[in-house]
Amino acid sequence: MEKISIGNWELSALVIMSFCTKIFLNYPRVMSESAGSAGWILSAYTSLLAFVIFTFMLRLYKKNYGMDLIDLGELIGGAPGRIITGVVIISFLIYFIPVNLREFSENMKIISLVISPISFVTLFFLGTMILAAYFGLEAITRVNAIAVPVISAGFILILVLVGQLYDFSKLMPWFGTGLQEIFIGGLPKLSYFSEIIIFFMLPPFLKKFNNFRKSSYIGFVFAGSFLFLSTLVFLLVFEYPTSTESFLPIFQLSRLINYGRFLQRGESVFLLMWSFAAMLYLSFGFFMLLYTFKKTLKLEYYKPLIMPFAVIIFSLSLTPPNLMSAIKLDTVYFLNWGWLISFAFTTLVFIAAGIKKRKGKKE
Amino acid sequence: MALLRKTLKEYLFFTEPDKPDDFVLEEGKDEGNESCNDAVKDGSGEKREKTEKVRKSKGVIKKLFTPEREDTACYGYDSNADNSEKNESDVKKESKDPESIKRKTSISKDVARNLEYMRKVYNVPLNGDVVIREFEIAFKDKTIPAFSIFFDGLVDRMLVNESILKPLMLLSNIEIKGKEDDIADYVQKHILPQSQMLLEESYEKVIFGINYGCCAIFIDGVDKVFVADAKGWEHRGIERPNAELVIQGPQEGFGEILRINTALIRKILKDEKLIVEDILIGERSKTPCSMLYIKDIVNDSLVQEVRRRLKGVKIDHLIDSGELEQLIEDSTYLPTPQVIYTERPDRVSRYLANGRIAIIVSGSPFALVVPATMWNLFHATEDEYVRFPYANLLRVVRLFAIFLTLLLPGIYIAITNYHHEMIPTDLLLAIEASREKVPFPSVFELLIMEVSFELIREAGIRIPGPIGPTLGIVGALILGQAAVSANIVSPILIIIVAVTGIGSFAIPNFSLAYSFRLQRFAYIALGATAGFLGISFGLFIMFLWIAKAKSFGVPVLVPYGPTTADVNKGNIFRNPTWKQNRRPDDLNVKSKNSQQEISRQWKINEEEN
Numbered sequence: 001m002e003k004i005s006i007g008n009w010e011l012s013a014l015v016i017m018s019f020c021t022k023i024f025l026n027y028p029r030v031m032s033e034s035a036g037s038a039g040w041i042l043s044a045y046t047s048l049l050a051f052v053i054f055t056f057m058l059r060l061y062k063k064n065y066g067m068d069l070i071d072l073g074e075l076i077g078g079a080p081g082r083i084i085t086g087v088v089i090i091s092f093l094i095y096f097i098p099v100n101l102r103e104f105s106e107n108m109k110i111i112s113l114v115i116s117p118i119s120f121v122t123l124f125f126l127g128t129m130i131l132a133a134y135f136g137l138e139a140i141t142r143v144n145a146i147a148v149p150v151i152s153a154g155f156i157l158i159l160v161l162v163g164q165l166y167d168f169s170k171l172m173p174w175f176g177t178g179l180q181e182i183f184i185g186g187l188p189k190l191s192y193f194s195e196i197i198i199f200f201m202l203p204p205f206l207k208k209f210n211n212f213r214k215s216s217y218i219g220f221v222f223a224g225s226f227l228f229l230s231t232l233v234f235l236l237v238f239e240y241p242t243s244t245e246s247f248l249p250i251f252q253l254s255r256l257i258n259y260g261r262f263l264q265r266g267e268s269v270f271l272l273m274w275s276f277a278a279m280l281y282l283s284f285g286f287f288m289l290l291y292t293f294k295k296t297l298k299l300e301y302y303k304p305l306i307m308p309f310a311v312i313i314f315s316l317s318l319t320p321p322n323l324m325s326a327i328k329l330d331t332v333y334f335l336n337w338g339w340l341i342s343f344a345f346t347t348l349v350f351i352a353a354g355i356k357k358r359k360g361k362k363e
Numbered sequence: 364m365a366l367l368r369k370t371l372k373e374y375l376f377f378t379e380p381d382k383p384d385d386f387v388l389e390e391g392k393d394e395g396n397e398s399c400n401d402a403v404k405d406g407s408g409e410k411r412e413k414t415e416k417v418r419k420s421k422g423v424i425k426k427l428f429t430p431e432r433e434d435t436a437c438y439g440y441d442s443n444a445d446n447s448e449k450n451e452s453d454v455k456k457e458s459k460d461p462e463s464i465k466r467k468t469s470i471s472k473d474v475a476r477n478l479e480y481m482r483k484v485y486n487v488p489l490n491g492d493v494v495i496r497e498f499e500i501a502f503k504d505k506t507i508p509a510f511s512i513f514f515d516g517l518v519d520r521m522l523v524n525e526s527i528l529k530p531l532m533l534l535s536n537i538e539i540k541g542k543e544d545d546i547a548d549y550v551q552k553h554i555l556p557q558s559q560m561l562l563e564e565s566y567e568k569v570i571f572g573i574n575y576g577c578c579a580i581f582i583d584g585v586d587k588v589f590v591a592d593a594k595g596w597e598h599r600g601i602e603r604p605n606a607e608l609v610i611q612g613p614q615e616g617f618g619e620i621l622r623i624n625t626a627l628i629r630k631i632l633k634d635e636k637l638i639v640e641d642i643l644i645g646e647r648s649k650t651p652c653s654m655l656y657i658k659d660i661v662n663d664s665l666v667q668e669v670r671r672r673l674k675g676v677k678i679d680h681l682i683d684s685g686e687l688e689q690l691i692e693d694s695t696y697l698p699t700p701q702v703i704y705t706e707r708p709d710r711v712s713r714y715l716a717n718g719r720i721a722i723i724v725s726g727s728p729f730a731l732v733v734p735a736t737m738w739n740l741f742h743a744t745e746d747e748y749v750r751f752p753y754a755n756l757l758r759v760v761r762l763f764a765i766f767l768t769l770l771l772p773g774i775y776i777a778i779t780n781y782h783h784e785m786i787p788t789d790l791l792l793a794i795e796a797s798r799e800k801v802p803f804p805s806v807f808e809l810l811i812m813e814v815s816f817e818l819i820r821e822a823g824i825r826i827p828g829p830i831g832p833t834l835g836i837v838g839a840l841i842l843g844q845a846a847v848s849a850n851i852v853s854p855i856l857i858i859i860v861a862v863t864g865i866g867s868f869a870i871p872n873f874s875l876a877y878s879f880r881l882q883r884f885a886y887i888a889l890g891a892t893a894g895f896l897g898i899s900f901g902l903f904i905m906f907l908w909i910a911k912a913k914s915f916g917v918p919v920l921v922p923y924g925p926t927t928a929d930v931n932k933g934n935i936f937r938n939p940t941w942k943q944n945r946r947p948d949d950l951n952v953k954s955k956n957s958q959q960e961i962s963r964q965w966k967i968n969e970e971e972n
Contacts, residue, residue, distance in 0.1 A: 009926040112781050112894055124893055124900050135907045142910035142924030143903070261787060268778070268785035268895060275899040 010141040013148040015219025018195035021281040028234035028249040038176025040232040047224030050193040060350035065209040086296025098316035106323040132283030170239035191338030388916030474583035513578040519595025559592035612748040621725035627708035648680035684727040700874040701914035703732035718952035734915035738934040743871035767866030773886030781894030797853040806891040
């Protein structure tokens with residue numbers, strides 16, 4: 001594999017893109033479903049919590065910086081440790097990539113390609129994933145670094161343009177479905193930050209720990225703000241419980257833009273932005289899947305894996321019989337249990353690696 | 364069948380990459396001072412050793428046939444320059460080839476043999492423009508036979524008559540008080556007043572000189588040949604650039620004469636550190652090329668890389684810099700250019716001052732500048748000459764032009780086929796009303812017009828001067844009007860196609876405009892297939908492709924992808940001139956600052972006062 005290096009802003013942009021693309025899917029709605037009119041508090045709470053846990057994880061990880069999760073698995077348990085860690089990450093990726101692929105494709109079909117078969121729409125996303133994998137991580141991160149500011153600007157524009165519909169009384173009751181529901185029941189929503197596990201595969205591409213930490217923090221701050229703003233604006237415009245019925249929250253918001261007869265309904269521009277973000281998100285996930293597989297089995301090249309894995313992902317994405325089943329796989333299973341892998345498993349690996357290293361030093 | 368099988372195999376099965384690592388422009392490498400460790404590290408050590416062996420073996424063979432020479436040719440080129448990287452097989456082949464041996468063999472003292480050989484080489488009398496003039500030189504009470512050989516039309520006849528033949532034939536009869544017994548010395552010191560003249564010892568160099576407009580003089584009893592620079596071919600003078608016109612700024616463009624072109628740059632830069640390094644390209648044509656750079660600014664590893672690529676070009680004839688561009692660029696299949704192609708000496712000078720390298724090919728009025736980023740291609744020369752707010756307005760217009768050229772037709776198709784809701788109701792009704800009588804689907808209608816437009820444009824260029832613009836007017840106005848009246852296309856589509864065409868003319872780089880015109884058709888197809896999803900797909904792939912591409916080790920999307928320190932330094936929008944303190948970060952130049960941190964010292968003085 002050629003030598004890859006990722007810049008500071010590129011990592012920040014990856015963090016923003018990975019966490020925020022789900023805004024375009026169902027994030028504001030799920031927040032609203034969980035906490036009612038206090039969805040924005042839940043969003044701020046989970047973002048903050050994820051940030052704190054991430055900081056804690058970084059502290060654990062600091063001494064082993066330069067090694068990714070697979071290397072740490074090997075450090076802990078040799079080849080079996082490496083393979084177990086790899087299989088966990090691969091399983092995680094192979095679960096959420098097809099689900100997200102299906103969701104993005106279904107949404108696209110519903111929004112604009114109503115009579116096209118789902119497989120046709122999926123092929124466009126799959127095509128970008130395959131080609132992006134051929135071009136490699138550097139190309140993906142570079143495009144992402146350029147696209148993220150543009151997409152962010154478009155997203156903020158939508159939030160601003162619906163400003164005339166803001167109604168702060170819609171946020172009442174302030175604590176929505178209750179404090180317990182927000183602060184205890186909302187904990188599994190940490191799974192929205194599950195991509196964190198992928199970021200611990202990237203340190204070998206960044207030279208210094210401080211750069212990694214700083215860039216991740218910047219990414220976290222921006223991503224947390226966007227997630228929070230999306231929920232807040234959504235709830236300012238759609239009051240609970242109407243907000244829980246909105247299929248694609250930001251799409252719905254963009255449809256409400258109306259400034260006279262000429263400037264109205266910006267959903268098509270939103271569509272360009274949204275599909276580009278989805279392509280970036282899926283491509284990055286797909287590349288990391290291939291990279292993890294390659295690294296787990298210590299293969300020399302990842303390119304021969306592209307087509308077989310693309311076929312697997314494509315088949316898996318078409319397995320759910322309909323969109324609702326795909327959403328169920330995402331919001332019911334993944335959102336409730338995803339954090340166990342991304343946060344709990346990763347933290348365990350860091351702790352075990354720390355102990356192992358300390359033992360090794362004593363010996 | 365075998366070809367089909369091979370192609371299928373290539374696409375379906377993975378084969379281990381065997382290409383060497385791409386060149387990466389790194390910081391702080393001294394020319395010719397690369398560490399051995401690096402070579403071992405990147406796995407190219409073995410390869411380099413092989414190349415060294417080839418070089419050494421070539422040196423041995425060369426020593427056999429040609430004596431060591433240190434002087435550089437009077438006509439500006441070392442004729443050995445292009446042969447420095449021949450591979451082993453070439454060298455072996457050459458050593459067995461009698462013609463090649465003969466060419467490199469030392470010249471005979473017998474003028475008759477030389478004459479016979481030159482007649483054979485130049486196919487005299489079959490070759491009509493070769494002039495061989497036989498004469499005699501008086502030397503110490505004896506006459507010595509001699510002959511001169513040159514190409515009619517390539518040399519200045521007056522110069523040959525007055526400065527070469529006349530002195531040799533007439534002045535030699537005058538008694539000159541000289542002690543020389545050697546005729547070569549005598550002729551050089553007393554007879555020939557030519558300022559640029561060399562004594563060559565091998566046929567190869569003599570033939571190269573003759574082919575390049577020199578007059579060769581063979582004298583009996585002398586195993587050397589006088590090669591006098593007598594170039595006098597017809598050429599175009601310095602004119603205004605045709606493709607890169609500016610309202611404000613210098614009005615000189617390159618011509619076809621290499622030395623005039625290099626002089627134009629030297630005239631602008633007036634920098635003794637400007638190096639004009641000559642390289643011959645073309646096994647047969649031996650086309651002189653010059654590689655220009657400012658020694659104490661440019662990154663040495665970049666110079667090495669450009670030199671390596673230029674010396675690695677093995678073709679028979681090199682006619683134009685456009686050909687050379689295609690032979691040295693990083694990615695052949697990338698739709699966008701990776702080399703700046705310009706006919707303006709001032710633009711080249713600016714790039715040289717920034718730490719880039721220019722390549723000029725004899726006979727081509729366009730210089731190549733490397734490395735190039737996408738933003739360089741988007742900039743126009745005038746951007747630097749006008750005040751910065753105006754330059755930024757022009758850049759915004761240009762960005763808009765790129766958007767129109769690349770995406771407007773595709774977006775129009777996507778909107779009309781998939782996203783009607785995006786069009787305001789009144790406009791939608793107007794479009795629908797205008798399309799009511801058109802029998803074709805909108806994509807077909809658009810393709811008819813786009814192809815027609817390309818046809819008009821191509822015909823307008825190919826057709827002789829005065830008729831060209833007429834054809835454009837006839838094509839655009841009359842045909843367009845007729846097509847609308849005949850209900851073949853809708854009026855709105857004429858507007859779309861015309862605006863797209865105008866957009867493509869506003870792109871400053873001709874090659875980039877071509878690239879966008881080509882890609883436009885892909886976006887039409889994608890827009891027609893999947894609406895905005897298709898457009899997104901196309902944009903995503905295009906960006907990935909460009910993001911992956913490099914121009915001489917520099918990523919073409921730098922400083923935005925990858926992000927470098929120059930991210931806010933006037934790539935999309937220009938900064939005021941006084942703020943442009945530093946040279947581009949991505950070039951890793953030796954001297955980072957292009958002007959003092961405070962370039963307007965008078966401001967401080969003003970405040971102090």
